[in-house]
Amino acid sequence: MILQNVMLFFLIAMRTNTGEFIKNMKTILKWSILFGFFVPFLFSLTEITQSQTPLTIGFSQVGSESGWRVAFTEATLAEAEARGINLLFSDGENNQEVQIAALRSFIEQEVDGIILAPVVETGWNEVLQEIKDAGIPLVIIDRNITADASFYMTRVASDFVHEGRLAAAWLAQETDGNCTIIELEGTVGSSAARDRQIGFNEVISLFPNMQIILSQSGNFTREGGYTIMETILLTENIDAICAVWAHNDDMALGAIDAMKQYDVDPADDILVVSVDAVPDIFMAMMNGDANATVELSPYMVGPAFTAI
Ligand code: AHR
Numbered sequence: 001m002i003l004q005n006v007m008l009f010f011l012i013a014m015r016t017n018t019g020e021f022i023k024n025m026k027t028i029l030k031w032s033i034l035f036g037f038f039v040p041f042l043f044s045l046t047e048i049t050q051s052q053t054p055l056t057i058g059f060s061q062v063g064s065e066s067g068w069r070v071a072f073t074e075a076t077l078a079e080a081e082a083r084g085i086n087l088l089f090s091d092g093e094n095n096q097e098v099q100i101a102a103l104r105s106f107i108e109q110e111v112d113g114i115i116l117a118p119v120v121e122t123g124w125n126e127v128l129q130e131i132k133d134a135g136i137p138l139v140i141i142d143r144n145i146t147a148d149a150s151f152y153m154t155r156v157a158s159d160f161v162h163e164g165r166l167a168a169a170w171l172a173q174e175t176d177g178n179c180t181i182i183e184l185e186g187t188v189g190s191s192a193a194r195d196r197q198i199g200f201n202e203v204i205s206l207f208p209n210m211q212i213i214l215s216q217s218g219n220f221t222r223e224g225g226y227t228i229m230e231t232i233l234l235t236e237n238i239d240a241i242c243a244v245w246a247h248n249d250d251m252a253l254g255a256i257d258a259m260k261q262y263d264v265d266p267a268d269d270i271l272v273v274s275v276d277a278v279p280d281i282f283m284a285m286m287n288g289d290a291n292a293t294v295e296l297s298p299y300m301v302g303p304a305f306t307a308i
Pocket of ligand 1: 065066067068069106142143193220247249250275276296
């Protein structure tokens with residue numbers, strides 16, 4: 001501010017001749033004080049007033065199906081607090097109807113913005129139209145939706161296809177391109193599950209001796225992974241299985257539990273690769289029970305808040 005004031009003073013001085021400058025010294029000083037100190041002071045007061053009015057943002061989260069999801073929720077709550085945002089959090093319980101009800105309640109409460117982490121891709125059009133009609137800015141986060149782009153400002157997400165590719169590339173390298181694979185799929189209808197599958201299949205299709213022999217949805221949960229793996233261990237020829245490819249760490253951890261239960265050595269008898277990089281999968285790796293994971297950062301909400 002001092003620099004600003006000095007510059008202004010000299011600017012006025014340069015525009016006047018020496019006689020006038022001395023004569024009008026008092027006027028110059030008065031204006032330079034007004035513009036150099038008083039006006040910036042008023043602007044700073046306005047900024048303080050604005051930043052003291054917190055934004056109210058509604059956040060409809062998928063649920064708490066996985067360790068990654070819980071970390072994502074915690075990171076979002078912490079970021080809201082750090083930014084002074086009044087966050088209305090709603091747990092969608094892995095149910096689209098619950099999420100739609102939450103979105104409608106956000107509209108009723110006349111929030112300043114909405115962030116939607118959708119459980120599935122389709123079926124949102126009606127409520128998105130209602131959000132648009134209410135003039136509330138919407139940001140999609142994490143999984144994708146199939147809807148006209150005019151319904152939302154932007155989407156903050158990772159590249160699920162690439163995650164699938166990375167998991168397959170690791171497995172191809174580890175097995176020299178020879179592997180029969182069990183796939184534990186994420187939630188049916190979610191873009192995370194579909195795109196990871198696309199990326200993984202894209203890479204293994206380059207290797208004639210890599211095939212998925214069984215694919216089932218464990219809904220991104222540990223219980224889901226356990227149940228599917230238990231059935232496989234009881235019905236399939238275990239020696240024919242080279243690897244478990246799970247769309248997330250929680251399902252991989254469930255499958256690992258099942259293997260241990262049925263005296264199969266995870267990570268040795270059957271390789272385990274997944275996505276998320278939650279602490280529990282690193283523990284499993286340290287114990288020699290898991291092989292690889294692809295990192296998905298839970299720190300996503302910052303750009304969504306900034307956009308709103
Ligand atoms: O949409 C991202 C996925 O959802 C995570 O990989 C999984 O853990 C979560 O349930």
